[in-house]
């Protein structure tokens with residue numbers, strides 16, 4: 001099957017000549033859960049923003065189903081940004097209506113079920129929720145779309161360890177098997193059990209793309225242990 005996303009010679013240079021992505025090449029397949037892993041400042045969020053059309057590339061391109069980022073690709077991608085962007089005065093049920101209006105592929109019944117499983121009231125105003133609960137709400141909204149690609153930037157960073165497993169199960173059970181989930185995180189040991197593949201990036205370049213199974217078999221260690229070895233300071 002053809003690739004879902006192709007990253008071709010992608011370069012992003014910010015002001016003051018800061019090279020965030022350096023001629024990066026990458027192919028993202030369909031139907032996989034993929035960890036985008038790298039140390040601070042390696043270029044993960046920059047890559048994610050370029051995929052979502054939120055930044056302009058300096059050189060090269062990202063193609064999804066052969067298309068450059070634009071209105072069409074935005075319909076295919078469900079994106080969880082690093083920081084929440086919802087208005088704090090909104091109630092959770094208003095957020096559900098907002099998503100219904102905005103995204104044809106949003107499934108409100110799915111969102112309501114997940115909110116209920118986590119005991120989050122639909123009447124609650126976002127500003128009354130803790131940071132971690134707000135993050136859960138945001139992830140629930142993003143996972144309640146029928147997207148082709150879910151891009152999750154640090155989805156479990158603010159969530160307590162007990163809720164992380166529920167969140168990860170939510171991610172696995174709420175996407176169809178042809179869709180791909182690309183998630184960036186530093187909490188590798190928490191998420192590696194749900195990953196099919198990993199991409200390691202350093203200094204804006206891909207240094208490894210492999211299956212989790214291969215890393216365990218060929219390197220004889222977990223992804224977390226291998227990451228620590230490769231990126232040891």
Ligand SMILES: Nc1ncnc2c1ncn2[C@@H]1O[C@H](COP(=O)(O)OP(=O)(O)OP(=O)(O)O)[C@@H](O)[C@H]1O
Nearest residue numbers: 014015018020038039040041042043044045046047
């Ligand atoms: N708006 C900006 N202007 C200038 N430099 C930037 C900007 N945004 C990011 N950078 C730089 O680009 C590089 C890549 O940053 P990016 O945020 O993509 O990394 P990251 O892998 O997501 O990091 P982290 O794990 O800390 O979130 C870093 O050196 C960062 O300082």
